[in-house]
Amino acid sequence: MGEWLEATVTEKICWNDSLFSLRFEAPLPAFKAGQFVRVGLDVDGERIARPYSLVNAPGETPHEILFNLVPEGPLSPRLARLEAGDTLFVHSSVTGTMTMARTPEHRRLWLFATGTALGPFLSMLKTEEPWQRAERVVLCHSVRHVSDRVYDDTIRELLKRHGNRLTFVPLVTREVVAGALRERIPAALASGDIERLAGIALRPEDAHVMLCGNSDMIEAVQQQLESRGLRRHRRREPGHITVEKYH
Ligand SMILES: Cc1cc2nc3c(=O)[nH]c(=O)nc-3n(C[C@H](O)[C@H](O)[C@H](O)COP(=O)(O)OP(=O)(O)OC[C@H]3O[C@@H](n4cnc5c(N)ncnc54)[C@H](O)[C@@H]3O)c2cc1C
Known part of the structure; x- marks a missing residue:
């Protein structure tokens, strides 16, 4: 069509x-x-x-x-x-299931992106819906080098607009960068660094998690989350994790 x-x-x-x-x-x-x-x-x-x-x-x-x-x-x-x-x-057929409309009730929204997968999360965070639904949003963006960081102005604007309801966690895996974790997302989640920076726990009672980008990150994080009691969200079987793999 x-x-x-x-x-x-x-x-x-x-x-x-x-x-x-x-x-x-x-x-x-x-x-x-x-x-x-x-x-x-x-x-x-x-x-x-x-x-x-x-x-x-x-x-x-x-x-x-x-x-x-x-x-x-x-x-x-x-x-x-x-x-x-x-x-x-x-x-003309714009599509995809990683949207707020498909997301079940939650109080804390956790967004994990590698590289260019930051894009759809920025689109979402610029709208009102995540802010009407979640008390807190944690956006984690992992890149290899500091030169791969993009849309800093948009992120700054979002932080200004939403204050401490938004936590941005940058991860730069191959360089030491002030203010960024030097770990991949799965390691930073396993070590507790991401939750420590956010000041809140990622738990099945109130979380929805969106994972976007590289399939290795997605699979590793999904496995960890499943061991904590979160599960894939499907329309007929509501859960906590929405996934979009780029490659
Ligand atoms: C639902 C969906 C949404 C996507 N959205 C984006 C997006 O917003 N931005 C974006 O950059 N890509 C996105 N991709 C990937 C994109 O569609 C292309 O595959 C990518 O741009 C490479 O295109 P290509 O024709 O040059 O090579 P392809 O023939 O598509 O791929 C060649 C090789 O590159 C790998 N690859 C694909 N994408 C990447 C990547 N981003 N980084 C490193 N290796 C990659 C593939 O696994 C393959 O091995 C998305 C993929 C899907 C399935």
Whole structure:
């Protein structure tokens, strides 16, 4: 269902040599924060398309994706070469289940992202819904190098707006950076560092957890959480953990 729509790039942000955001205008239908869109380019007469989460909040324009260049990949290096004024294609069926509407009742929302998976969480946190539902939100973002950190301004703005209801836990795994944990998310959860920084416990009574990005992180964290009594959330079997794997 749905159709391909033509989109025009309005801006490219180069965070570093292999990390980019593309902003584009496209007549996409209404979507929910946390959802993704298929983005495509025509290469040798064939449309190559991949899913990308929207970083902009619903109603916010232009649309925006955050991605890293996978050198051997067929699409991401070509997306990285686009400039303002270029055309790309987006599919009209914006979709995905990692949304607040699909999330059961909770008082504490825990968001764990690796790399570019920060994007859908920013889209969500810019909306009112998480703040109407949760007393506290903990956003953990893991990157390898400090140069992979993105959207610091947006995070600062969210922290200003929501005060101590939001805790941001940056993790930089391959460099020593002031104010950041030098651990991967699974290790930082196992050591208790994340809960210590948040000042609250991650427990099944009041938590909902969203895991997005790298499958190794997702599987390792899910295993730990299951040993603490949390379980995958499914529509017919409500639980505590929502997952979206990028690769
Ligand atoms: C639901 C969903 C949402 C996604 N949203 C995003 C997003 O918002 N931003 C984003 O950067 N990517 C996202 N991805 C991954 C994205 O769709 C592409 O796979 C990625 O951009 C590489 O595309 P490619 O065509 O160049 O290479 P592909 O042929 O897709 O992949 C080549 C290789 O790179 C690996 N790979 C894929 N993505 C990454 C990555 N981000 N980092 C390192 N290795 C990777 C793949 O596992 C594969 O081994 C998402 C994937 C899914 C399933």
